[in-house]
Amino acid sequence: MIWKRSAVLRFYSVCGLLLQAAASKNKVKGSQGQFPLTQNVTVVEGGTAILTCRVDQNDNTSLQWSNPAQQTLYFDDKKALRDNRIELVRASWHELSISVSDVSLSDEGQYTCSLFTMPVKTSKAYLTVLGVPEKPQISGFSSPVMEGDLMQLTCKTSGSKPADIRWFNDKEIKDVKYLKEEDANRKTFTVSSTLDFRVDRSDDGVAVICRVDHESLNATPQVAMQVLEIHYTPSVKIIPSTPFPQEGQPLILTCESKGKPLPEPVLWTKDGGELPDPDRMVVSGRELNILFLNKTDNGTYRCEATNTIGQSSAEYVLIVHDPNALAGQTGPDHALIGGIVAVVVFVTLCSIFLLGRYLARHKGTYLTNEAKGAEDAPDADTAIINAEGSQVNAEEKKEYFI
Numbered sequence: 001m002i003w004k005r006s007a008v009l010r011f012y013s014v015c016g017l018l019l020q021a022a023a024s025k026n027k028v029k030g031s032q033g034q035f036p037l038t039q040n041v042t043v044v045e046g047g048t049a050i051l052t053c054r055v056d057q058n059d060n061t062s063l064q065w066s067n068p069a070q071q072t073l074y075f076d077d078k079k080a081l082r083d084n085r086i087e088l089v090r091a092s093w094h095e096l097s098i099s100v101s102d103v104s105l106s107d108e109g110q111y112t113c114s115l116f117t118m119p120v121k122t123s124k125a126y127l128t129v130l131g132v133p134e135k136p137q138i139s140g141f142s143s144p145v146m147e148g149d150l151m152q153l154t155c156k157t158s159g160s161k162p163a164d165i166r167w168f169n170d171k172e173i174k175d176v177k178y179l180k181e182e183d184a185n186r187k188t189f190t191v192s193s194t195l196d197f198r199v200d201r202s203d204d205g206v207a208v209i210c211r212v213d214h215e216s217l218n219a220t221p222q223v224a225m226q227v228l229e230i231h232y233t234p235s236v237k238i239i240p241s242t243p244f245p246q247e248g249q250p251l252i253l254t255c256e257s258k259g260k261p262l263p264e265p266v267l268w269t270k271d272g273g274e275l276p277d278p279d280r281m282v283v284s285g286r287e288l289n290i291l292f293l294n295k296t297d298n299g300t301y302r303c304e305a306t307n308t309i310g311q312s313s314a315e316y317v318l319i320v321h322d323p324n325a326l327a328g329q330t331g332p333d334h335a336l337i338g339g340i341v342a343v344v345v346f347v348t349l350c351s352i353f354l355l356g357r358y359l360a361r362h363k364g365t366y367l368t369n370e371a372k373g374a375e376d377a378p379d380a381d382t383a384i385i386n387a388e389g390s391q392v393n394a395e396e397k398k399e400y401f402i
């Protein structure tokens, strides 16, 4: 019993200590005074901001929120300013929270929470409103641009705190000029970025992207795109269908031409004049098709491509080879093949000879066995009997052969 009571006492004393500790902790806090606590708030334009003011230790002293213009918004749970966007979230002796919906850039500023102790204690909360940048626009592109020209593209966006503008083609373009201007309302900025570069044919068809990154955009940047169109003089190349044109064979020469605008059609000439023999030499599109070659076709063939920017040409020197001369040229090859054939024949003959000898040797043994019976026999009968024995031998021999 006594033991039990002491245990209970001990229990209470532990509780007491805990309570005391808690009380002293509160006292420490309390001794530093009741004070309001607030936090800065950031919200995207059009969103809802919640302003919270807390007082941990409060002896029923009133709390108030006021806006940057020092107008009272809420006094405890009583609404003071007629603004439908402002509503009460929670009102108690420990907290006064209000919400501001459909936030506009003009709502930005310092809001004050006041605790009406003597003297009044305040806490400031800065409301930051992120303006959403407008879709960027790329200007400065005039079509068409000639190869070698200097191009200046400008990408512009406005309606927010300074946004970040970046340029990309297949990778990021770094060498750009960034410019920012504060707008007349002093709440937004117009930012622009300028890209200067000398264009060449490799830029034709390239998509240049201007990307606007901004904290209000939630990782989905705004983009504008401009596809470049660069005009350039043609470049020409002739590709023959065979590296070794022979008399009597067909030949197709393809004139590969690039250029913008595309040079079409291409012009074929031979030795500075028109193509001879239109029956054998047919031009279709970029191809010159020689149906069958003649030695007289030797010469220089030229393909010329022209577009609005300029002209370019390529040449191909045709040498028609004589098929007979070709046969002569491959003579040594024939000799080589002949040599190989000779060796193969020799080896084959040797093999047959060796195989023949091998078989002949076995046939010899067989004959000897057959003769044995007859040789030893004194008369014909015995010879027959012996021959029977030799049949056994023959069987043995058969097995041998199998």
Ligand SMILES: *[C@@H]1O[C@H](CO)[C@@H](O)[C@H](O)[C@H]1NC(C)=O
Residues within 6 Å of the ligand: 058, 059, 060
């Ligand atoms: C605070 O107000 C409540 C009623 O709203 C009352 O019961 C309580 O005693 C008050 N406390 C102080 C410390 O004034």
Ligand SMILES: *[C@@H]1O[C@H](CO)[C@@H](O)[C@H](O)[C@H]1NC(C)=O
Residues within 6 Å of the ligand: 040, 125, 126
């Ligand atoms: C709140 O915002 C104001 C103004 O931007 C700034 O000076 C202050 O340091 C911020 N306070 C906190 C706690 O972030």
Ligand SMILES: *[C@@H]1O[C@H](CO)[C@@H](O)[C@H](O)[C@H]1NC(C)=O
Residues within 6 Å of the ligand: 247, 248, 293, 294, 295, 296
């Ligand atoms: C090549 O042309 C000449 C003259 O036009 C002609 O006599 C000859 O038969 C032609 N040769 C072949 C292989 O077509």
Ligand SMILES: *[C@@H]1O[C@H](CO)[C@@H](O)[C@H](O)[C@H]1NC(C)=O
Residues within 6 Å of the ligand: 295, 296, 297, 298, 319, 320
């Ligand atoms: C064509 O060129 C080849 C190689 O130079 C030459 O052997 C042949 O005689 C030429 N034929 C004509 C008709 O010029």
